[in-house]
Amino acid sequence: MSEIKPYDPATIEVKWQQAWEQAGIHEVRDDLPRDKCYYVLEMFPYPSGKLHMGHVRNYTIGDAVARYKRMRGFAVLHPMGWDSFGLPAEQAAIERGAHPQKWTYENIAYMRGQLKRMGFSYAWSREFACSDPGYAHREQQIFLDLVEKGLVYRKSSLVNWSTGLNCVLANEQVVDGKCWRTGMPVVQKELPQWYLRITHYADELLRGTDELKGGWPDAVLTQQRNWIGKSEGAEIDFPVDGHPEVKLTVFTTRPDTLFGVTFVSIAPEHAALDKIVPASHRAAVEAFKAEVRAVSAHDRTGDTAEKKGVFTGAHVINPANGALVPLYAANFVVADYGTGVVMAVPAHDSRDFAFARKYGIPVRTVIQAVDAQHAEWVKYQAGEDAYTAPGTMVDSAQFTGQPSEAAKKAITTWLATSGKGRATVTWRLRDWCLSRQRYWGNPIPFVRSEQLGYTPLPKQDLPVVLPTDVTFDGTGNPLEKHATWAVTTADGRPLTVRGQKGPEAARRETDTMDTFMESSWYFARYTCHDNRRADLGCAAPLDKAKADHWLPVDLYIGGIEHAVLHLLYARFFQKALADTGHAGVREPFKRLLCQGMVCMETYSREGANGRPQWFYPDEVEVVRDAKGVVTSAVLAADGASVRVGRVEKMSKSKRNTVDPQKLIDTYGADTARLFILFAAPPEMDVVWSEDAVKGAHRFLKRVWALCQDQAVRLASTAPFAGHVKDLTGADAAVVRKVHATVKKATDAMERDFAFNTTIAACMELMNELKPEALKPEVVKLGLTTLVRLLAPMVPHVCQELWADLGGGSRADDLIKAGWPTYDPAQMEADEAEYPVQVNGKMKGKIVLPRSLAGAALEQAVREHAEILRVCEGKAIRKLIVVPGKIVNLVVG
């Protein structure tokens, strides 16, 4: 036998990548029936510089799905692009003097090369970057449509101000009271901002979560529901004592406790306060307001924040019984939820209970537990906490004696008849603060003039293009500091708007859009397949027919960290696109797969400053016991011990990252792909292990060697195409194994994209393929099946082997070969081995013909020598025989 070809991943991978690209086989047509089409999408990356392991995992999963679906005959749309506006580009400008544009596009070029080197099967003709003028222009058009639809407004409000970035942050960009990017403190500041009216869709966004059930992970749907936060209750008006012109409206979910109100609390920034605080208390209230405003929203209302309040000197009147109760300004009452005023019932609300105790406010019981032993009631009786559960109404006028749940509605109705209250619904969801005081984002297409104030630009004046001659010193907004950009047109003339008395000087809005804007519709833009042309082929932001053809995305894959932000914004945006006539589809993603994190072990020591000092695994030597269990570790450099930490998500700060490029260079893309898919199911975390990578590589080498060893011998042999019943011995066993493997692999893919199980099935099949003991056509069947089953996961090596096994060497031969099929009739042997349980315990095994069933099977079991032995002469009281599965005897 001649020398077999060595496995050289670098060569074959690049060869096939070029062949695929040249043949254009991953481009897709738009004119096939929708049920023959499949849109699989991975969350596009921010071009930070180079790919990390999280990207590799995300995109490998998506690519394996795309390739699998193609082999199943689908026309697969599998696009990729760049979320290329954003802060890091500006930070690079500040730190290194690199222009954001240059930095961004250089990163894109490098990362695109890495994606290609991984062999991902993207339709590259659809690629775009969000910072491309064409895409930004389309987004400005959409923005103006949203303005027209009333979905955009300006509002001055307390916003989160990042002291590190000198800009406004969205609530969700504030983590633990600190800026999510820089970790710098966040304070509250009053500023006018642009808002998108996402709350207009609150109800539809909430209802949509029910339709998405089954397609989306429960965790994500729950998070979105919590975030939207629908709350049903009542508004109740409390007149202010001595101020007949003012009434304070509270929102409550507990109208049943109305008779127990002993004080009312109000947000310190509530507008009505100025009118009703008497002079005697003005100073105290102002001091409290200042104190509250000095800290971030988190420090004010977070779990560690102290509940504080100050008596305003004013009293309000309980509309139910005329009782006069004090009004407190309290730090935990927020102005923009509900009405900013809360009725307080210490007896039946834990927070009110604590507050009342602190300030010596009375507690008035109006609900009594039905069961006097109720744990919470007992605690309440002991004066430890409020009683918040339902019960029977007491001391509540005509409602006394009713069940409290019924009284909620009864009291609301009673108040409504006299106009003192009404049933209402409140949402936790706030409108989306869109504006950012930054350079590297899409400009908001508004101008401002003396007479007209803010005016949207006419569409023919778009696009608003960012200036390139800007300076970055890390403070404020470079656009605002630019000498001419805000006041001149693209061709350098003074910027004007048409005022009532002719042209009037105008100034551009210098705020740019939040980058979640771009990621809210990129998936729709991919469906319009002319993204490489500067004019994008159509004047409209979307080609509606194409968008409606492909949307919703069949499978969207990304990290769970986007559960509320990106995924809720995108759902909102799709509805807004529909309502502005750009698309017909209202939900963007049919199925969502959240892949787990890539983790690695950590090693550390207590550092000098009390914080841990982390070490790269390369620097550490681990000590194992006889069973291979890690017992301790030492630093190679000094031989002293280090702490073996938990396995944690890869991060630079913990020094437990691996550069995927190194992995590709050492083992090839196929090994990287195989490792990441085999280590765990997609939604679970994977733990990085160099040994496991080697194991994946070893498997590929074994498949390679086996195929190459047989390729020449089998060159003119066709795969076995007969029926297993015409075979015997090892040949029959292998053919059955082939059919069983295809079934297992197919089930695993269709159920959960359980690539790890598919790969395991392939490994089993390979372990059974012993060519010397088999007919050539059976070997050929085994190998060609194996190669096709592995192809979606490790496409390069499979395509090379497919060619060498005579399947053809054109770029699309493997796709055309298709995913293998199986015949259930050829999966099982004629004899079935039945495990035998006696009284629930395993006692042995018997072999019976598979064809036996019913009474004949039972008869055969009863007469079997092994059965007689395990029964030890005792009578069989009950016999359960599950055909092909198990025999269970109850004896005694």
Added chain:
RNA sequence: GCCGGGGUGGCGAAAUGGCAGACGCGGGGGACUUAAAAUCCCCUUCCCGCAAGGGGGUACGGGUUCGAGUCCCGUCCCCGGCACCA
């Protein structure tokens, strides 16, 4: 506190209510080699036993069932999200 997801060998993990631990990693032993690497073969859930064999075992406690890792009830622990939201 509330919501969601988990808990299976030394490790990653498999198992439509039907032989728990497939497959892989690590570990042990062997072959090849001057040697190492690479490769190949065998063993590897725990306990008792030289062995044949026996017993235990899917976080813990109950339950349903001929039969439970899987279904039901309760408890503990871990991970993630939300949290003065009235």
